[in-house]
Amino acid sequence: MAIILGDNQYGKAESRLVRIVRDSPRHEIRDLNVTTALRGPFEAAHLAGDQSAVLPTDTQKNTAFAFAKSHGVQSVEGFGLDLARHFVADVGPVVGARVEIEEFAWARAVVDGAEHDHTWLRTGQEVRTAAVTVDADDEHVVAGLKELVLLKSTGSEFAGFLTDEFTTLPETHDRVMATALDAKWRLSGAAAADPDRDWDALYASVKTLMVREFATLQSLALQQTLWHMGKAVLEAHPDIAEIRLKAPNKHHFAYDLDRFGLSNDNEVFWAADRPYGLIEATLTRDDAAPAGDAWRASAGLA
Amino acid sequence: MAIILGDNQYGKAESRLVRIVRDSPRHEIRDLNVTTALRGPFEAAHLAGDQSAVLPTDTQKNTAFAFAKSHGVQSVEGFGLDLARHFVADVGPVVGARVEIEEFAWARAVVDGAEHDHTWLRTGQEVRTAAVTVDADDEHVVAGLKELVLLKSTGSEFAGFLTDEFTTLPETHDRVMATALDAKWRLSGAAAADPDRDWDALYASVKTLMVREFATLQSLALQQTLWHMGKAVLEAHPDIAEIRLKAPNKHHFAYDLDRFGLSNDNEVFWAADRPYGLIEATLTRDDAAPAGDAWRASAGLA
Amino acid sequence: MAIILGDNQYGKAESRLVRIVRDSPRHEIRDLNVTTALRGPFEAAHLAGDQSAVLPTDTQKNTAFAFAKSHGVQSVEGFGLDLARHFVADVGPVVGARVEIEEFAWARAVVDGAEHDHTWLRTGQEVRTAAVTVDADDEHVVAGLKELVLLKSTGSEFAGFLTDEFTTLPETHDRVMATALDAKWRLSGAAAADPDRDWDALYASVKTLMVREFATLQSLALQQTLWHMGKAVLEAHPDIAEIRLKAPNKHHFAYDLDRFGLSNDNEVFWAADRPYGLIEATLTRDDAAPAGDAWRASAGLA
């Protein structure tokens, strides 16, 4: 029974990289947080401190900034693929690479009714995400978003649930439903590698579909809402093999105003921080290739 | 030389209060973080533990939720005035009250091209703020915003500065300028108390004016940009006695790509977290009443 | 090709539960953040909104607080096992349960040289963690800690690394090495279920072993340091099947003081926030049972 090195990887996390396109007076901006990680035969670095196969994390950072110039940033998914393929193809010992990118959204400043050429305001709460995994055999892209904060003030119920001796929750047929959605959708192989894919359009479509389902479904449970959100995405986009949803149930409790001689017909709420419900669900296809490392990579070490 | 009690106040901080208006199918939402504090002759509570003059912070919280129903929330400034006047007028020992409110912005979900009646997405980065101070003599409203994140990719310079033996910074005539602006503007007395004031319109106007100046001024320094932002606000709104601006200079460093045989004409930046420059400026009028407690209240204990 | 429900679970996250033992004048405290999640045949809740098999997350929360009284909190691992076993054994439809707990450390206040009976100060930076997974077949306990912040001011090198066209990092044979360690160690089956196990002692031992290796190894790379830390733990504790380490390399850059006519022999550093290196490694045994869900559960959805 020997002690052995198992899964391992190393890289540079959270390089905050801003790319401005200034080929015309109307500039463009992409604002990224880039994390790269490499996998391969790095036993000697661990067991003996031998760095001869280790490309420093500082070099990985330099590469990301250099590629932002030389390759540009058409999308976070495409930029992630460019970087990951480079590490696997061009750096000798590297067998696999994972690139995770967050993108922060900006909206053009509106000045005297017109969009400004080179000034922006940070917008939205959500962060766009991409996790790209490349190895000798396959490529996976897990696109996504996190912290998309949604609230509906009616159209949500919770009743008919299982009870036991610790159950005190009353049923409700009208409540506030609010969440801060994390969603990740996976494309594999040829679907991920399609050079003509418009990743920005895919992102916009997925977000729009999810918001529509959240808004329009008369919800009997957050589980049901998530199912409908994911189903709408998979139906509209055959290239998406799976979608994973993680949604806190951000509780809004109707404040008891009867004590003060006031009614409260779902008008005044206390928005609680903790604890919160947490619903997690994956939707896939019955013929989908197994998720494997790509999913795990999107959560942490694969 | 005796030890004495100086400035003191107490209250309930950060009640997260959501008010839904549902008089018609098209609901409205106001999402607040309410902090109240009371001042008065509370020596006995400190020196002897005698609570007979102390309205519990729990009661202050209940009051805020009850007022959200009974008075409604037309604006954070108006709601703050309602609450603060109540504490001073109706709670015996209370001499002064301060109410600080943060408001989080929501945008209606767009579903199939139309705004949805009862579903919203959290929007924007900035938080709207109000600090209302009421005592027997006067009322002050300090309206504001915080964390309004702005960036311009050109139109900013920094040169001609003072140097000493520790100066290594090169001059620049084209840089990224980015900030996360905190701004507070003060109205006093009759200006604050005007029952017909449209606080939401005032907020929108001040924000628009500041964004326009930030975007359009060819900036020689962040100080100059702040001056122009504040000046535009004071010129447009005679009721505003003062405006205080606090702006981190969120540094974006052009990444050195020459080392890799690449040019970088202000296209690829590293966005640093810390340290950052921090510029603070107050603009006022030469005949303005002194700021006094209202300003101090907006920062902390007055 | 049909759309199907894949992995899913639901529960109550982040119940902040404080347990005081007051059987004698010398009280004891355990300060927890409890997250529970249930797995089972919950398709109807998703597809049809049918909650008849769903024990509300509110009930899960009530159960945690009730068990803190009825079962007590001898350790986070033991408390997690108590809760998880209950959900699987006593709640009809539940097939598997995962309980994740964070524990915050307190030290007794020292008053006039003596430990106080009922007053504490929060201490330490690190958070103790436990992730317990129970299903019909097996039990896993993943104990751990996160954010253990360590720094050594010498005894760390980095040299002899691979270079490419993007490499600019100089070699060093003396640097500051600092990290905020996350570590998780897994016990399975009989090892996890041993009712006589002293989980607090195990935790203390693992932490002590890791700190010793960090301090005493002349480090040629953070990878090597992690290997030695993990190896020491596995050698000392045969019941631990695997240990997973995740360590940011928190860069401390020697500030260039030559420009000011001053030397800087590793005395003055700028501690950078981002980016940072990130090293991840798992150590296991060549005969260890596969990690499977227990590891994945410790990172997210299993």
Place this chain on the structure above:
Amino acid sequence: MAIILGDNQYGKAESRLVRIVRDSPRHEIRDLNVTTALRGPFEAAHLAGDQSAVLPTDTQKNTAFAFAKSHGVQSVEGFGLDLARHFVADVGPVVGARVEIEEFAWARAVVDGAEHDHTWLRTGQEVRTAAVTVDADDEHVVAGLKELVLLKSTGSEFAGFLTDEFTTLPETHDRVMATALDAKWRLSGAAAADPDRDWDALYASVKTLMVREFATLQSLALQQTLWHMGKAVLEAHPDIAEIRLKAPNKHHFAYDLDRFGLSNDNEVFWAADRPYGLIEATLTRDDAAPAGDAWRASAGLA
């Protein structure tokens, strides 16, 4: 009625500076977050963008790092005085300087029962603070701490309070009292400038005194506890002119277990995040010089 520039200052915020003393094998560490700000006749920078009187914030940062080498860091208060005096004395246009420093605590790693020479663990929750203000006329040092998290599991009451129509809180004669204390104590003029002062000893003494009062007083209200804490400090340290205390009442609610047939004699609590009570009090001496800018500087713009 002209628009004029009021209070203003500018500087470099949050330089994370680590100073290692390595004159012997037993190293020492001081881990700081340094913020500097300068005041003076900077109208031209605002109104005209003229930087000729402006020492760049980058230079201020360089100065802090250079002084950490040339002057050393005996204490945060002393280091702040060194820096602030330099800016006022040596940089032509500067009239006043404010230096704010946070210090993070480290404890030596214990290896095989002995303190290690060059390895540390971050310890404690609280952050030590110093705000130094120097101008032509005076020097003030406001020393302090923030986020000192304290909890007592008995010895706290709250009863006999004022009630009105919104009061629902029951009285209690035994509750958990917990806070995350912010405290600031001010020394002026000669007291601040005493070159022989042992600032570390003063800090340790003030903290010890406050913890003792928190622990030992049978508290009738958090206000009373704060008064006793401040009074003990002022009595023991005649050089301290004032102390300002700010203490959230971090509510711990006994969980209702009667519903499950269990008693809960203050054994199981839910620790709430928000809202929280917030008590603020200043203790001073009846012959103390007015606080003035030093206090305001410790909170923000003076």
